[in-house]
Amino acid sequence: MSNFIPVKIFFYFELTFCNNSLRCVKPLNVFLISMVKKRRACIFLSFIIGIVSIFLLGLSFGTNYWIISRPIRVVNTPNNSFIYENSKINFGLWRGEKTLDAGFSTEGRTNEIKVIPRYIDTRIFTYELWLSSIVLLIIAMIWAIISVFFALINSIIYPIDKMAGTMGLYLWNALSLAFTFLSTLLFTILYFGDIRQNVLVLEEKRSGFEADGNRTQFGWSYWLMFGAMLCFIINIINIFLSELKCCKKNTQNGSINNDFYLNKYGMYNKDICKPEQTVILY
Template structure:
């Protein structure tokens, strides 16, 4: 394998490392969802009115979250565990974590075999160039499943009000929920793995050699016709 091809493969090592960092950051940060919060009160005429100076913010990740609410006497910060949120679908939550973990694992394997293919030329396909396609493709697929599962979770369970425990006091986030940057880190990781696949294809591409048909050589002399 030429130095140029080995160099292209080595670039995918950095791509996998970048994807690993993105997935690890997404898993550990608390910004898969963000939402502004307001507090409403019922007036004597039975109408809802937003209380002045009563605003807040809530954000959470796959494991931890926090909410800061201001009822007019200063902001109070509270931390909570995401797994204790009753309005979340437990199956979608577990599936999101499992797929993200699998994508992270595939990225690690892809990085390791990128080093192997840069230093040597493996004989087995699973450890060679076909394997690099496989690990990056699987990583992209698992990351894509992570995005899909969380998007379903978001639209089905997190767009009404994520402050159920404070709803009795008039707090709501309805219509103000958005995807946080932790979610978008996984989206970026998908494109990183796709870029790796393109780099591998370009770096290992070889033009097909066309076989030229040659006329058979005559072994004897002149052929005489009678």
């Protein structure tokens, strides 16, 4: 190990070591300082976008507007027919609200809906699809939190371990994207298979209320999932671009300058360091 000197970057100074002993300290050139700053900025942007994605997933998980329905009640008399259209039902993964217009004022007629006793225990909705959507969403949030944590780490240092570095950021964001997509997909299947035609329970149908497919739609809580997926995609692209900028080589000599070159694992002094010796960017 004594035949080469690893180089580390610490607050824009180059530190050279031999056998764990500091041998030399000198400032980086302007180009390398600019490159380190740009990489940090890109990774910190991924951290901010990751925070937004967690916020969107959490807001979607906890709000009651995955489904919004506008039932009607048709009352037929010998001389005329009356249609009452002021009813509304909305619910999320756990609970919601319903206001049914029976022909009188709807004021004070809003009641809470609990999804499990109303739809799951009665088997109106497919239990397996509902539960799988929730579990996958929780897993997606866990991966998103891990992604944000490592994005913050990478905005401060250049980790030695590959999975703690940009390769890990690719993986955590990809897993968050995949699990969010699967959760959304299963809930979409649940919507078209069960929810769209069964948002009303039997008692409400017998009272004359109707809510066909056109009156039952996805709410904004559902569409927040697509916003989170977009954040994960943007993060993956941003990380790729940050690495692409840092890995550009001088077209004349194949290196950044006469002293250093970069690859996806770190920065090396090409004259005195072995390529496999990873360097930390602090």
